[in-house]
Amino acid sequence: TNGAHVVVVAVPIIGPQSESLGTMAGMFRVGATSVSALYASIVKLRLEQEGVAYIVDGHGRVIYGTGGQHIGENFSDHEAVQNVLSGHDGSLRTRDRAGTVILASYAPVPGTNWGLVREEDWDALLASSISYRRFLLLLLALGVAVPALVVTLGVRRITQPIQDLIRAAQEVAGGHFGRSISAPTGDEIEELAEQFNAMSAQLEASYAQLEQKVTDRTRELATLNAIAEVVSQSLDLRQVLNAALDKTIELTQVEAGAAYCRVERGALQRVCVRGLPADVADRLALIEGAHNGEDAHPTVRRAADYLQDDVREALQQEAFHAIVGIPLVSRGQVLGAILLAECSERDFEADELTLLASIGQQIGVAVENAQLYERAEQAAAAAERSRLARDLHDAVTQTLFSASLIAEVLPRLWARNPDEGHRRLEELRQLTRGALAEMRTLLLELRPSALDEAQLGDLLRQLGESITGRARVPVYVTSQGHCDVPSEVKVALYRIAQEALNNVAKHSGAHEARIGLHCSESGVRIEIADDGCGFDMERIPINRLGLNIMRERAESAGATLEIDSAPGEGTRVHVHWAAP
Incomplete structure (x- = not known):
């Protein structure tokens, strides 16, 4: 009645038939100093135990505050009040009217449009929960650290053997075979480690075997190379077998041996013996x-296995335990043998016997080469003897036969006709000089070094005299200057002149021939000319009359060869060698 703010509480009156009989209303004064049953009921709720609590009506006006504070004030602009008047409950961090950070909790009052708001100091709340926060942080740290530790240990338990396996594989790849690792994990990794250890052990064993094989093969190659070196130093059969026997005894480290070559009917003939x-x-x-x-x-x-008593007793007397027979084979044929005598009770392995077979083949090739060389020498000697016999028959023998006929009739011819006798005597002199020149030429063929020792002019004059004596064709030789030429050039020029004069004697029908030799510092020129029948250069093949041979000899000496001839005009051969 006096304009004071009150709180009206109305309770409906319901009849027995649930009809409304009226309303009973009570008014409570709102104020900090007011005493009423309403405030007594609110005080009993003990809202002021912690922080500040207040109740607002539907307009945001405070109708109760802890300790009577803020009663009657309008808190409608307060965020928590707005939320509670909207029918929401909850809490939020905000500031009170003094600017202090608080935690505001709010909830609507059931059956009314009021709201209850409680404000608590934020720092005070945190102070009470700091020990819990530390505990929670500890729990959080443990929650993170323990799983991390478990995961780390688990990962390490898995990855450590794998890393060991990787390092071991790298060492094996680097050549350190036999590397092993331990991974007692009880799972597939342990099985993988066991397989790796088995593989590494196999690699180590294989590498050791490979190294041994390489060592053995290197030793075998060195042995064969040593044998090849000594047997290739000579083509004499006895020297080859002597050197081969000495080297084989040295390399096989036996005490004695003998070398044989196979002769007629397959028998072995001893060439040399050691011990x-x-x-x-x-x-x-x-x-x-x-x-x-x-x-x-x-x-x-073995010595005891020989059936021949004398051989067995002789070997045992010399303390030889076994005899090793090495056939000397070449192109499937046994050309000889080497026998080695061993004093110790040594067992020859299959690899050693294979090496001995290779040694036998190496020596067999050398023996075959020596035999071929010996046969070639014999064939060359036989061919040379045949050629000398033919040359003696064609040249010297015929010349001497003619000389002997003239010598027989010369006394009687001289008595009847001195002039004819004098002419025949001159002819006899030319024949004997020609025969002497032919003999000297044959001696030059037998001793080629004489060509190097003689002067080129003397050689050409000797050729001329031999042709004169053989073909009765006078050959006139002129020489100018001193010829100082290399040996191979001198021989080539001599052979060209010899071939040209042979053509004069055999094909030209010439009455005379001339050889001109001109030597100077710039080189050598030789001209062989005759007055014979000549030939057509275009009709005579190059391989006729020794023309091709003369050209090849000139090219080998670095000289030029020119041949000029025509039918009825004789032939001229020009050779020019220019000094370097």
Whole structure:
């Protein structure tokens, strides 16, 4: 009635039939100093235990405040009040009217449009929960650290063996075989480690075997190279077998041996012996020769296995334990053998026998080369003897026969006709000089070094005299200057002149021939000319009359050759060698 603010509480009156009989209303004064049943009920709620609490009506006006504060004030602009009047409950961090940071909790009062708001100091709240926060942070740290530690240990348990495996694989790749690792994980990684260790052990064993094979192969190649070196130093059969036997004994480290070559009917003939009695070596040749004829592989026979008493006793007396037979093979043929005598009870492995077979083949090739060279020498000697016999028959023999006929009739011819006798005597002199020149030419062929020692002019004059004596064609030789030319050039020029004069004697029908030699510092010129029948250069093939041979000799000496001829006009051969 006096304009004071009150709170009206109305309670409906309901009849027995749920009809409304009226309303009972009570008014409570709103104020900090007011005493009423309403405030007594609110005080009983003990809202002021913590912080500040207040109740606002539907307009945001405070109708109750802790300690009577703010009663009657309008808090409608307060965010928490706005939320609660909107029918929401909850809390938010905000500031009070004094600007202090607070936590405002709010909730509507059921059955009314009022709202309850409680404000608590934010720092005070945090102070009470700081110990819990530390505890929570500790729990959080443990929650992060423990799983991380577990994961780290688990990952390391998995990755450490893998890293060990990688490092071990890298070492194996670098050549450190035999590397092993331990991974007691009880799973696939442990099985993988065991497989890796097995592989590494196999690689180590394989590498050791490979190194041994390389060492053995290097030793074998060195042995064969040493054998090849000594047997290639000569083409004399005896020297080859002597050197081969000495080197084989040295390389195989045996005490004695003998070398044989195969002769007629397949028998072995002793060429050389080392440390064995000669009679024992010969008896062994008879025994082993038959075996090597059938078996082209190295054999090892113990001394006690020989059926021949004398051989067995001789070997045992010399303390030889075994005889190793090495056939000398070339192109599938046994050309000889080397027998090695071993004193120790040594077992020859398959690899050693293979090496001995290779040694036998190496020496066999050298023996074959020596035999071929010897046969070639014999064939060359036979051919040279045949050529000399033919030259003697064609030249010297005929000349001497003519000279002997003239000598027989000369006394009677001289008595009847001195002038004819004098002419025949001159002819006899020319024949004898020609025969002497032919003999000297043949001696030059037998001793080629004489061509190097003689002067080129003397050689040409000797050729002229030999043609004069053989073909009765006078050959006039003129020489100018001193010829100092290399040996190979002098021989080539001599052979060209010899071929040209042979053509004069055989084909030209000339009455005379001339040789002109001109030597100077710039070179050598030779001209061979005759007054014979000549020939057509276009109709005579190059391989006729020795023309091709003369051209080849000139080219080999670095000289030029020119041939000028025509039918009925004779032939002229020009050779020019220019000094370098």
